[in-house]
Amino acid sequence: MSKPPLTPLAQSLPASVPFVGPETQERAAGRSFVARLGANENVFGPSPNAIAAMRAAADQVWMYADPESHDLRDDLARHHGISPQNIMIGEGIDALLGYLVRLFIGPADAVVTSAGAYPTFNYHVAGYGGNLHAAPYVADHEDPGALIDLAQKTNARLIYIANPDNPMGTWHSGNILSSMINALPSNCLLVLDEAYIDFAPDGTAPEIDASCENVIRMRTFSKAYGMAGARVGYAIGAVDNIAAFNKIRNHFGMNRIAVAGARAALADQNYLADVLDRVAKSKARIANIAAANGLIPIASAANFVTLDGGRDGKFAIAILDALVHCGIFVRMPFVAPQNRCIRVSAWTKSQLNPFEQALPDAIADAKRSIT
Amino acid sequence: MSKPPLTPLAQSLPASVPFVGPETQERAAGRSFVARLGANENVFGPSPNAIAAMRAAADQVWMYADPESHDLRDDLARHHGISPQNIMIGEGIDALLGYLVRLFIGPADAVVTSAGAYPTFNYHVAGYGGNLHAAPYVADHEDPGALIDLAQKTNARLIYIANPDNPMGTWHSGNILSSMINALPSNCLLVLDEAYIDFAPDGTAPEIDASCENVIRMRTFSKAYGMAGARVGYAIGAVDNIAAFNKIRNHFGMNRIAVAGARAALADQNYLADVLDRVAKSKARIANIAAANGLIPIASAANFVTLDGGRDGKFAIAILDALVHCGIFVRMPFVAPQNRCIRVSAWTKSQLNPFEQALPDAIADAKRSIT
DSSP: OOOOOOOHHHHHSOOOOSSOOHHHHHHHHTSOOSEEOSSOOOTTOSOHHHHHHHHHHGGGTTSOOOTTOHHHHHHHHHHHTSOGGGEEEESHHHHHHHHHHHHHOOTTOEEEEETTSOHHHHHHHHHTTOEEEEEOOBTTBOOHHHHHHHHHHHTOSEEEEESSOTTTOOOOOHHHHHHHHHTOOTTOEEEEEOTTGGGSOTTOSOOOOTTOTTEEEEEESSSTTOOGGGOOEEEEOOHHHHHHGGGTSOTTOSOHHHHHHHHHHHHOHHHHHHHHHHHHHHHHHHHHHHHHTTOEEEOOSSSEEEEEOSSOHHHHHHHHHHHHHTTEEOBOOSSTTGGGEEEEEOOOHHHHHHHHHHHHHHHHHHHHHHO | OOOOOOOHHHHHSOOOOSSOOHHHHHHHHTSOOSEEOSSOOOTTOSOHHHHHHHHHHGGGTTSOOOTTOHHHHHHHHHHHTSOGGGEEEESHHHHHHHHHHHHHOOTTOEEEEETTSOHHHHHHHHHTTOEEEEEOOBTTBOOHHHHHHHHHHHTOSEEEEESSOTTTOOOOOHHHHHHHHHTOOTTOEEEEEOTTGGGSOTTOSOOOOTTOTTEEEEEESSSTTOOGGGOOEEEEOOHHHHHHGGGTSOTTOSOHHHHHHHHHHHHOHHHHHHHHHHHHHHHHHHHHHHHHTTOEEEOOSSSEEEEEOSSOHHHHHHHHHHHHHTTEEOBOOSSTTGGGEEEEEOOOHHHHHHHHHHHHHHHHHHHHHHO
16 A cells, blocks of 8 residues: 655645744753743743632533633623624634634735744744745834735735734834734735733733724733643634634634633733733843843843844854753744844743853853854 | 635635534523533543642643643553554544644545544535545444445545444444455545544454554544543554644644643543443443333444434434423434434433433424424
8 A cells, every 4th residue: 555645735844843842852951941931931820710710620621612612702702892703712822823824825825924923823824835925023023014015015815913022022002003904905814913912011902993804813811811731812803704713613622621711810800910010020130130141131012031142143042052051941033133132931030040040151151152 | 905815715615513512502592401411521521530630730731731742642652552653642633633634635635434424524624625425324334345445436535434433333343444444545544533442342443553654543532531621632643644743733732731631541541441331331221211212222332322213314303302402412413314313422320310301202292293
């Protein structure tokens, strides 16, 4: 028997992973990280009420979750002042981005993003055969005007922008995003990834007009709500666009325990406010540590701080490698010129202390290794 | 601005749901079911150790799960006596079937299944533009010979078979499956869905030859392990086929709590044996209830019993409707002649008693309504 062939598209794809997990690095190194500062996880975790709700739901795990996620959608609709029909729950933003690309992008369709923006989006575009076009960052910010221009030039079906941005932590005001939305070319859908929006200053999110058919917003319980391992994200958009997910999504894909946790997390806005405060303090400390070592912290509206090494990508990689060698898990932007930076997630003292301790030697090592 | 268009394929798809969830039915009826016997969930649930493991993992949910699911794959590899490279963990069999169809089926590629077999597989085939060809059941069994013949005739890339079968509960011996595998046409991959295999008699699973490139087996923690709401399934196959999932899967898609639960569930094989015993007793009771009411229980190797109404699909629907009207959630096969049956999941007395109580009137109602 000969081997069954993959589709031509699947054959053309690398067996790539958008990100290597810290556990993979730990297994390769034969030891655990002492500090897990690389994945923009929220160490402060979800509300104790959410943890309690998940524990309580554990013995109901024999039941499938409601494929409509009716109650969570209802909660979110109330929270945002929109209709449940404007909300699609999914297995994290990553899964929702995959569904969205599948719905709108066929082979050779043009898609626009920024050079060095979220790799998992690019992975999905490649996975459905789309042609990705990238506009450069300007002064470490995604460039709405350039994204619009490039979309016009390439007749793009999708534009991706994250606000606040990952991996730089920079952001635009909601007004700028609103102008961008008004300038969208015909037949073009803006994917506005707001994974980090809860950390951002008031006015960063454009007003939600859920009836706009040219914007899909992505939100998540992975970041501010501290539930990355739960896989609960949601899309906000016009009724028709939201309904289209039902054509292809994994209807029974949600974890029942996670949904219970998300509902309880959403209900505890006081805890969220407390987390935001702690994250802000942690970011200030990261910025101080960085500055004391000659790195330049870039102002961030997310739960991480991106630190400019002031030199090139090789220098930043050398710092990162030295940190990883000391058991400090951090990541860095992939693309020049942002790759002159390393990216450090907000954390408690327990892991920022080791980072503070390791950083001077890491920088010294990096300087030695590349001169 | 004009509305962004879906791809032509997405436009052609209905906003379908392979199954309507019981919660949707409850909301429509304005009341809860008194018995949840329709989704082949395992009310006996997972091992207490698994529940404890999930509770313990709840406060670690701020971390993403290991995208390689290394530890669970290791456990499963040991359990099955194969290599971790022969195993891909995914968000339930449903998600894995979606990935598999995406890898192997492009527009107009032929796929073979049985008429009335698992609708979610068909949903994925339609979703990627494949052409589905269906062989009829023979005496309520899927027909391996007919599936092979049809695959040869249509030059099919995939054949789907479930053993034991859902929705009929019937099964073939491992020897018959092995013969089927040996008879596979060139370039054809057999998808052997073994979601219910743990309930089946010894000898139902063909020996695992993980190096065979023409078979992918699907297993799950949703059925015998009692974790339907956790979304943990896995594929077993040749290294190259397994690695291909990495081209397209949602690497960070697994719920961290669910993975912890699955590991603990797998480790407690004594509990599993106890569950299988209780399921067998429950099935015997369902068969007795059915026989006492003139329905014919079909011998089942799964955790449900399919009951032959002895008449046509209209009669079976009328029984089902009458049961649902009394708050008893059951489902039934979609396609003639299997749709002369209703399907009842194994349960404890607490829900089989209401079923027993409701069935005589439901049958009487059905007889009245269609004569």
